Amino acid sequence: MDDLSQYLDLYIQTSKEYIQSLNAALLVLEKNPAEKTAIEDVFRNAHSLKSQSAAMGFEQTGYLCHVVEDVFYEIKQERMSLTAELADRLFAAFDALGASLASIEKEQKEVDLSQYTEALKKLSGVTTSGAGKTQRTDSQAVPADVPAHIPAVPEQTPPAAPKVAINTIAVKVEVLDEMMNLLENLLIEQLSLKHIASKLTEERAADLVNYSNASKKILAGLQYQIMKARAVPVSLVFDHFPRAVRDLARAENKQIELTVTGRDLELDRTIVDRLDEPLIHLLRNAVSHGITGSGTITLAAERIKDYAQISVSDDGQGIDWPQVAAKAGLPEGETNSKLLKEALFSGISTSTEVTQISGRGVGLMAIKKMVDNFGGVIDIRSERGKGTTFAIKLPLTLAIAKALIFTVNQRYFALPTLSIDRIVNVPANTMVKMADQEAFVLDEMDVPLIRLDAKLTPLHGEQPVKPDQSDRQNLLAIIVGEHSERVALVVDSVLDTTDIVIKPVPDALKGITGFTGVTILSDGKTALIINPEELL
DSSP states (O other): GGGGGGHHHHHHHHHHHHHHHHHHHHHHHOOOOOHHHHHHHHHHHHHHHHHHHHHTHHHHHHOOOOOOOHHHHHHHHTTOOOOOHHHHHHHHHHHHHHHHHHHHHHHHOOOOOOHHHHHHEEEEEEEETTTTTTOOOOSOOOTTTHHHHHHOSSSOOOOOOOOOOOOOOOOOOOHHHHHHHHHHHHHHHHHHHHHHHHHOOHHHHHHHHHHHHHHHHHHHHHHHHHHHHEEEEEEHOOOOOTHHHHHHHTTTTOEEEEEETTHHHHHHEEHHHHHHHHHHHHHHHHHIIIISEEEEEEEEEEEEETHHHHHHHHOOSSSOOHOOOOOOOOTTTTOOOHHHHHHHHTTTOOOOOOOSOOSSSSSHHHHHHHHHHHHEEEEEEEEETTTTEEEEEEEEESSSSEEEEEEEEEEEEEEEEGGEEEEEEEOOGEEEETTTEEEEEETEOOOOOOHHHHHHHHGGGOOOOOOTTTTTSSSEEEEEEEEGGOOOEEESSEEEEEEEEEEEOOGTTTTTEEEEEEEETEEEEEEEOOHHHHHH
């Protein structure tokens, strides 16, 4: 094992792919047991994992893979059928292989897999004493894709391999993170250079402006390549959801099909790393609350302009909004969609019982918090009897974002363009009064006006400025939100749209809602990055 330790990282990486492929093939066979391609996929991946494990000295892992081959050989010869119970045993065996691989990755030793091996041996009726040592009662020979033994790794120096081009290399995550930090600092310096150039006279600034423009192009190329290097496909998370939905559906005795689209969409690895938990919550809700007997869940990912949208849809019974209103203590017959959605994310549960899958009401609240931490937005569309869609909008990266810079009370703020619908001047003749709330008419709909000078000033320890209700002059407003849930943020001035480097909220502002971080502007000033959903 010591001599082969240099190959451990490669073994871990390829073994994870084999186990994922085993799960995917078995999911196909559950629906169509006669699918020969899927059977061959199981043979090929189990055999490859067996061979590599044996060569690396992980005998129990290799042995279990060999028994899996035996089971599928019996299925292939039509001496066994792939029943739901057998599929459960095989999925459990694949999970055990995954657990053993995790132990190998962490401690360089495998876990005890004997109980899974013996259970499958009893089901197949084949006497298997070790990897490559199968005995059958019939006269059939061992198939070509299940060799009688695994050749030992030769001790002599192998012949020199032909030269090949190296198209990919492994880069440690820490190296990419440090590259990203350097890029962020370089971006800040480039913005400062642009600011300095803008302060010079035209004659003196000409050379500096040319230099600034040239460096900006180089920086943009560097930024693109680094972001591309950090990007990973969402399939790294999506690919294990078909198995998860299958297990959840069986636990509730339901027939549910999961359709996945957009699995090749690439996002920053930091976002992909954190996607698993919110999406599994949404899938559990769809299985437990959305679909009653049988149905389809669709998991989709797509890029829309400068953001990514990931949605979970089901064709089930839809959300019972009157029940949500009752659970949240809202008035009977409440129809305000914003209040109802806030109630749904507040931690209530419409389930009548607590199960291992759902029922405690914390799932959606946790999802909302995670999406807010991403600087993203989550929306719900649901129609009773037709189904529900949860749509999550996320930035493509958590480190650099395109944002609108504006001022309020001579202070600078940044708002990610992901949240912005448009910027408008609000004429006096379009302003109306709704109870205690100012509003104006936009696209034949009343849009509430939020004066940020009153909303933001208390966060800085100053006395709040009471909006002058008699001030009917034109206002400058940023429209955020969608459709009937739009609001208008009244600001003093809009300066620019630019890429910003997102830094954590300083300690002095931690615990105060409404901000997701800070950024440094081109002139060195600091701007707070606003999260409008938290602020409002």
